[in-house]
Amino acid sequence: MIITVQKPLEEIIESLKQYKKIFVVGCAACATKCQTGGEEAVKKMADDLKKNKKEVTGYKVLDTPCDVRIVKKDLSRLPEVKAADALLIMACGGGVQAVERVIDMPLYPSLNPVFLGTIERIGIYNEFCKICGDCILAETGGICPISRCPKGMLNGPCGGAVEGKCEVDRDNDCVWVLIFEKNKKKNVKEGILKKYMAPKTYSKPVKLNNKEKK
């Protein structure tokens, strides 16, 4: 899930300062899950905009605003959108840019996307995947050093961990200690601790077209 946090309200108001009528777009997927762009958050934003002397022409929580088809179908034809001077998008950058592809109007993000997160419980998220394009979880017992080691070490730990805690954040476990303990328990025969892990490729695709491939 894409974890987002709301930008400070002052920053949002500042970005909208030349516009009077605003339409607010929410996200029923990730941003709803992390309470930054769902029904409740969108209504709260509409209220905050009104308090700041904006007129809200309407709002719509799209199923997945990151899907151009959804934006076309559920958003582009709404009269409240056309009546607005600008759109405020409460979704990740993928959502903002899908809307940009479809609707030729001034548009502004209200969220900062921070990482691809695993949800521990409401409000507690961890970045466990960097979407690196070259998954090595098979080597590690399912624990990712690329996302969970701040140095992205691939062959083992640095010397900075103290009592199994990371040098960068002493509240975090050193991921290499976790990998080590897990491998010990499961008696993984080879794996990342034994063999040389070559440098990763960072030449992953930035777009996919499965139709063309076929």
Add this chain to the structure above:
Amino acid sequence: MSKFCEKLNKNKFVITAELFPPKGTDVESLMKKSDLLGPIVDGINVTDNQRASMRLGSMAICRLIKEKGYEPILQMTCRDRNRIALQSDLLSAYVLGIENVLILSGDHNKIGEYKDAKPVYDLDTVQLLTVAKQLETGVDMVGKHLKGSPKFCLGAVVNPTASPVDLQVIMMGKKSQAGAAFFQTQPIYDIEQYKGFLKLVSQHKVKILPGVILIKSAQFIKFLLNMPGVNIPDKIVRRIEQASDPLKEGMKICSEIIKELRSFADGVHIMAIGMEEYIPEIIENSK
């Protein structure tokens, strides 16, 4: 082969010390320190933007030290350069006469002055050692042939006080296999613990220079304990806290440790963190 490498191979007690490049361009006091250390140590480490603090480059200072006829050890971290820049810098160092290279991951910038910087860590330490070895064979990472190839004395670091120690042992094995001929360590204050560590890594035919850091005050202990991977036994903390002259006591502790190391270790790596002028006396009193 570098002079430092020759000394390592001679099985004598090897002493290295560490200097920090200044934040700025004034190298006068640093070069004075190198004059104090150069004649009495076997190699001078020059740090690479230690604590991610942005300083004058290690390579420039290494070259200045080399010009004085001393033996520099270039510290090279994986933090700030991608694989293109790292390989390029290795070639550059060699052309400048710098053959000793210590490869480290580097203190993360989030715990330094540059929290907002983009950390690179394109290669890890084992990979960078492997790449340095590959350059020696005349080929770069993508298999292109080099016109003239370097020859290094490669080193790496290991933390004997980290727990679980098995993990450090594994990492040391990988680094040694990748081409590290010598190791320097985080500070050792517990000789028995260090001896235990040596037993665990005895299969690797490498030289290990355990680190000692000069503790100059009780306040300084707090700073040290905040440094990644530093472990100071209570006994040492108490000695410093109760001393009427903590710096003198710190020097005494260093000399005592080095004296003990002389009986069984490959050498020592002395870090005085700004107080390098006391290193000659520390060494003298360790004999």
